[in-house]
Amino acid sequence: MNYDVVIIGGSYAGMSAGMQLARARRSVLVVDAGQRRNRYATASHGFLTRDGSAPDVLAAEGRAQLLAYPTVEWLDAQAQRVEKTEGGFLVSMDGASSVRGQRIILAIGITDHLPDLPGLKERWGRTVFHCPYCHGYELQQGRIGVLASSALSMHHALMLPDWGKTTFFLNGSFAPDSGQQAALQARGVHIEDGPIERLSGEHLDVVMKDGRIIPLDGLFTTTRITPGSPIAAQLGCEFEEMPMGMQIRTDSTQASSVPGVFACGDAARLAGNVALAVGDGAMAGTAAHRSLMFGL
Numbered sequence: 001m002n003y004d005v006v007i008i009g010g011s012y013a014g015m016s017a018g019m020q021l022a023r024a025r026r027s028v029l030v031v032d033a034g035q036r037r038n039r040y041a042t043a044s045h046g047f048l049t050r051d052g053s054a055p056d057v058l059a060a061e062g063r064a065q066l067l068a069y070p071t072v073e074w075l076d077a078q079a080q081r082v083e084k085t086e087g088g089f090l091v092s093m094d095g096a097s098s099v100r101g102q103r104i105i106l107a108i109g110i111t112d113h114l115p116d117l118p119g120l121k122e123r124w125g126r127t128v129f130h131c132p133y134c135h136g137y138e139l140q141q142g143r144i145g146v147l148a149s150s151a152l153s154m155h156h157a158l159m160l161p162d163w164g165k166t167t168f169f170l171n172g173s174f175a176p177d178s179g180q181q182a183a184l185q186a187r188g189v190h191i192e193d194g195p196i197e198r199l200s201g202e203h204l205d206v207v208m209k210d211g212r213i214i215p216l217d218g219l220f221t222t223t224r225i226t227p228g229s230p231i232a233a234q235l236g237c238e239f240e241e242m243p244m245g246m247q248i249r250t251d252s253t254q255a256s257s258v259p260g261v262f263a264c265g266d267a268a269r270l271a272g273n274v275a276l277a278v279g280d281g282a283m284a285g286t287a288a289h290r291s292l293m294f295g296l
């Protein structure tokens with residue numbers, strides 16, 4: 001099959017891109033492997049009109065609205081490879097099938113690599129988070145922990161006091177210098193510098209190696225981030241190095257460095273959220289459409 005645009009990644013960014021193209025009656029294939037970044041969370045906050053909605057409900061409604069347009073098709077699959085061909089691209093799936101697209105939109109998201117602490121993985125998106133804007137408010141100004149994973153955690157520790165009484169667990173991952181200690185003190189942050197044994201409890205208890213148990217309402221940590229798929233690198237897209245990891249370099253229209261390839265969502269904006277993914281996706285969709293019309 002030959003489509004005007006093949007969108008790789010069918011979550012908020014990819015579906016938003018597809019919506020603009022569908023409304024221009026362009027043929028679109030969305031290829032999606034179903035690994036949305038927020039699939040661990042029960043509620044998504046901060047997206048105007050849908051504050052507090054379940055992430056999977058948002059995604060399912062988006063998919064239904066998009067698939068109501070007759071020029072849109074959907075494939076539940078992993079795109080393995082994209083190759084530049086005469087006048088477009090060849091996209092190969094995991095099951096050996098392939099399709100052609102004149103333009104490509106990469107909405108592949110990112111993968112979070114969590115700190116290696118027993119009990120953390122099971123609590124990710126429930127009582128352990130990375131984004132205070134997404135999940136800080138619901139902690140009702142309660143007891144908040146910041147788990148250090150690198151020097152970047154300093155930023156987290158200085159922010160979180162706006163959401164509750166904050167304890168910074170260094171856990172051997174970071175040692176603030178005297179200036180940083182003064183900055184933490186000025187924000188009222190308590191420092192715990194001993195090692196942590198594990199997270200436990202029905203809600204959230206930090207069990208220290210020395211046996212103390214510190215109950216919390218929520219814990220924030222910075223993850224190491226990698227692109228949601230090797231496809232962007234394989235296509236030769238340039239990346240930008242950000243403090244948390246690499247993001248696909250795009251211009252203000254979400255065009256990547258490879259002509260005919262656009263990128264949107266967390267993959268092209270690491271400190272992203274659903275609203276930004278939907279916004280950048282809309283831009284990528286209209287830019288891909290302009291590129292089809294005017295050969296840009």
Ligand code: FAD
Binds near residue numbers: 009125
């Ligand atoms: P994603 O939603 O990550 O989707 C990427 C999609 O691309 C996936 O379906 C994946 O399977 C697919 N894909 C990747 N590679 C391929 C391939 N090769 N072939 C086919 N498909 C592929 N944001 C908020 O606004 N509010 C919140 O409350 C909030 N809470 C969060 C809680 C947690 C625990 C986490 C981790 C994140 C949270 N976020 C929240 C952030 C939000 O999840 C992301 O900003 C958003 O999902 C980005 O959308 P996206 O479309 O760019 O990528």
Ligand code: MG
Binds near residue numbers: 251268269
């Ligand atoms: Mg951008």
